[in-house]
Amino acid sequence: MHDPHVLIIGGGTGGLFTGALLAKEGFRVTVLEKNREAGGGLQCFERYGETFETGMHTLGGFEAGGSLDRICRYLGIRERLRLRADDCLASIRYLSDDCQYRLPKGRAAFADYLCGLFPAEAPGIRAYVDELYRLADEVDLFYLRESGDAIPSHSEQFLWAADRLIAHFAADPKLRDVLAFLNPLYSGQAGHSPAYLHALINVLYIDGPCRFVDGSRQLANALADVIRSAGGTVDTANGATAIEMADREVTGVRSADGQTHRADVYISAVHPCTLLRLLPPEAFTRAYRQRLESIPDTYSAFTVFAVLRPGCFPYLDHTCYYQDQYGLAWRHGEAPGPRWPRGFMYFTPPVSGQDPYARKLIVNCVMPFSEVAQWAGTHVPGRRGPAYEAWKQARLEQVLERMETLHPGFGRYVAHAFAASPLTIRDYYATRAGALFGYRKDCTQPALSYLPVRTKVRNLLLTGQNVNLHGICGVPLTAITTAEALTGRNHILRKLNQSGNEPAHIC
Numbered sequence: 001m002h003d004p005h006v007l008i009i010g011g012g013t014g015g016l017f018t019g020a021l022l023a024k025e026g027f028r029v030t031v032l033e034k035n036r037e038a039g040g041g042l043q044c045f046e047r048y049g050e051t052f053e054t055g056m057h058t059l060g061g062f063e064a065g066g067s068l069d070r071i072c073r074y075l076g077i078r079e080r081l082r083l084r085a086d087d088c089l090a091s092i093r094y095l096s097d098d099c100q101y102r103l104p105k106g107r108a109a110f111a112d113y114l115c116g117l118f119p120a121e122a123p124g125i126r127a128y129v130d131e132l133y134r135l136a137d138e139v140d141l142f143y144l145r146e147s148g149d150a151i152p153s154h155s156e157q158f159l160w161a162a163d164r165l166i167a168h169f170a171a172d173p174k175l176r177d178v179l180a181f182l183n184p185l186y187s188g189q190a191g192h193s194p195a196y197l198h199a200l201i202n203v204l205y206i207d208g209p210c211r212f213v214d215g216s217r218q219l220a221n222a223l224a225d226v227i228r229s230a231g232g233t234v235d236t237a238n239g240a241t242a243i244e245m246a247d248r249e250v251t252g253v254r255s256a257d258g259q260t261h262r263a264d265v266y267i268s269a270v271h272p273c274t275l276l277r278l279l280p281p282e283a284f285t286r287a288y289r290q291r292l293e294s295i296p297d298t299y300s301a302f303t304v305f306a307v308l309r310p311g312c313f314p315y316l317d318h319t320c321y322y323q324d325q326y327g328l329a330w331r332h333g334e335a336p337g338p339r340w341p342r343g344f345m346y347f348t349p350p351v352s353g354q355d356p357y358a359r360k361l362i363v364n365c366v367m368p369f370s371e372v373a374q375w376a377g378t379h380v381p382g383r384r385g386p387a388y389e390a391w392k393q394a395r396l397e398q399v400l401e402r403m404e405t406l407h408p409g410f411g412r413y414v415a416h417a418f419a420a421s422p423l424t425i426r427d428y429y430a431t432r433a434g435a436l437f438g439y440r441k442d443c444t445q446p447a448l449s450y451l452p453v454r455t456k457v458r459n460l461l462l463t464g465q466n467v468n469l470h471g472i473c474g475v476p477l478t479a480i481t482t483a484e485a486l487t488g489r490n491h492i493l494r495k496l497n498q499s500g501n502e503p504a505h506i507c
């Protein structure tokens with residue numbers, strides 16, 4: 001009997017975590033990745049002598065005993081990761097009253113800080129924080145607990161809209177806005193984003209935000225090494241071009257180099273709409289195809305990367321958020337108006353031997369894909385035409401102007417600045433409409449965006465951010481669910497919980 005062979009399409013965060021978990025279980029894993037470097041959201045690139053992360057900048061779950069800490073220890077890669085803990089949860093500055101909130105990390109400190117600022121709201125704030133943790137506790141997988149029920153039951157609040165949850169506990173409009181500040185990390189939309197999603201993201205970061213030292217590709221490389229050291233392959237610059245099927249089963253995957261790869265099981269770790277383009281039309285029923293096409297996506301982003309002159313701009317030990325005024329927290333996804341940008345997040349990625357000054361800075365501004373729709377037919381970076389380049393340069397300058405307002409003199413510290421648009425995200429990750437986090441979760445239609453890891457094609461599974469949750473909060477957890485579809489329910493969780501590794505520490 002040969003080791004079962006699994007072929008994974010997409011060597012991003014989800015494909016690599018799923019591949020590493022299965023490699024550890026004795027599966028022979030082949031990962032096909034279209035880009036020259038594996039990692040997807042974990043991938044980095046070099047420009048002007050600096051390494052920049054493409055996605056996955058702000059991490060959670062790596063504190064001792066956190067979900068990511070435990071998964072990485074289980075995979076034997078935790079000690080390889082160089083992480084730096086943030087000094088607080090985040091800071092948020094509002095230009096309208098020039099007020100800056102410096103939210104501490106830790107459940108009690110977070111609640112105490114807000115109670116101190118809004119004493120009249122103290123009982124509601126404490127009840128709200130308790131509710132966040134109660135909602136997070138409803139998700140067994142978030143705490144890597146084995147789960148008994150295939151379809152778990154949840155409280156009514158679980159599927160409230162996140163803005164309703166906040167409004168239930170907080171009356172002050174300023175407080176309501178501050179409590180929604182992490183919206184850009186889950187594409188928050190009033191009336192649509194579920195309370196559980198808001199709770200999971202908040203709890204993850206309240207418990208301990210951190211970031212990679214020298215870039216996120218170290219995690220991609222460590223996961224790829226787990227696959228390779230078990231005899232598997234991570235094949236880069238060799239994307240899947242077509243999936244062959246017979247009798248409602250996948251029989252092979254053709255790749256860019258002209259080869260056909262055959263395996264026992266196939267896992268798609270790409271956006272489901274990208275998967276649809278690889279499959280013959282008859283693979284799924286028309287209704288299922290239409291469903292996959294009709295699930296709305298999360299919003300996209302415009303990112304500015306800056307190389308800073310040495311010894312000028314301080315290293316920021318946390319993520320900074322800014323908004324023009326209160327009340328914008330739920331409006332980030334709107335089409336840009338004349339005063340764009342009205343809010344964004346920025347941070348200075350740490351390097352080895354980080355000194356008090358930053359070497360680089362990244363600004364992420366939420367942006368809907370409609371902003372670049374007129375150039376949607378272009379697919380080669382650098383060859384999208386002069387009108388696009390002029391638009392991009394103008395947006396870049398608007399972001400730098402706002403940084404100048406936030407940090408007078410900032411322009412003088414910038415040696416080089418360049419930008420990526422929603423088109424960059426779309427073409428780089430092959431994600432529809434440059435969606436930051438794939439499919440959008442919607443509490444008004446919870447069943448629509450719920451995708452099981454199993455598909456109607458018997459030997460084709462799904463993994464990645466479109467199934468379940470996105471980001472570092474969710475993709476590694478879905479990888480466990482996908483891997484357990486092959487190993488047996490709770491099999492990996494049980495082993496992970498019994499492995500009893502000593503917690504590692506973040507420097």
Ligand SMILES: Cc1cc2nc3c(=O)[nH]c(=O)nc-3n(C[C@H](O)[C@H](O)[C@H](O)COP(=O)(O)OP(=O)(O)OC[C@H]3O[C@@H](n4cnc5c(N)ncnc54)[C@H](O)[C@@H]3O)c2cc1C
Pocket residue numbers: 009010011012013014015032033034035038039040041042054055056057058059238239240241269270271274301303425428429430435436437463464465466470471472473475
């Ligand atoms: C700008 C940006 C900032 C972000 N910041 C954060 C953050 O701070 N914290 C956080 O937790 N999350 C963040 N995220 C989200 C996080 O990066 C994603 O949720 C996560 O990487 C998704 O994992 P995935 O495996 O589903 O997709 P990806 O990591 O995108 O991987 C998909 C992979 O499939 C490959 N692929 C596509 N088509 C094919 C094909 N035909 N054949 C082979 N390979 C193919 C792609 O090249 C890619 O490598 C950010 C995302 C973006 C875009």
